Amino acid sequence: MHEYSVTKSLVDLCIREADRNGFKKIYRINLAIGKFTGFSADSINFYFDYLKEGTSCQDAEISFKEVPIAIRCRSCNRESTIEEPMLICPLCNAVDIELLTGREFLVESIEGE
Numbered sequence: 509m510h511e512y513s514v515t516k517s518l519v520d521l522c523i524r525e526a527d528r529n530g531f532k533k534i535y536r537i538n539l540a541i542g543k544f545t546g547f548s549a550d551s552i553n554f555y556f557d558y559l560k561e562g563t564s565c566q567d568a569e570i571s572f573k574e575v576p577i578a579i580r581c582r583s584c585n586r587e588s589t590i591e592e593p594m595l596i597c598p599l600c601n602a603v604d605i606e607l608l609t610g611r612e613f614l615v616e617s618i619e620g621e
């Protein structure tokens with residue numbers, strides 16, 4: 509499961525950020541996940557509960573923000589938001605697509621004290 513490794517990096521990053529900001533504990537991680545990544549919030553929460561034990565993230569919760577998949581078609585030059593991670597223009601069916609958003613896996617902010 510690739511969620512395990514991204515969740516592991518997430519916990520490591522939060523511990524580093526906690527140290528850097530002098531937080532004793534973190535209570536919220538605001539995470540933006542692009543829909544194109546295919547990462548499941550449930551799986552991330554599952555691994556997070558396991559990996560955060562005994563760290564400064566122990567009491568933290570992840571707040572998920574889903575970033576939609578936005579594309580620009582190089583054929584008709586129009587932008588669309590698509591539901592499925594399939595790079596096909598819904599307006600003209602072309603496959604010459606540029607992905608604008610949807611690949612994010614970003615910690616937007618960390619709340620702690």
Ligand SMILES: [Zn+2]
Binds near residue numbers: 581584585586599
């Ligand atoms: Zn198009």
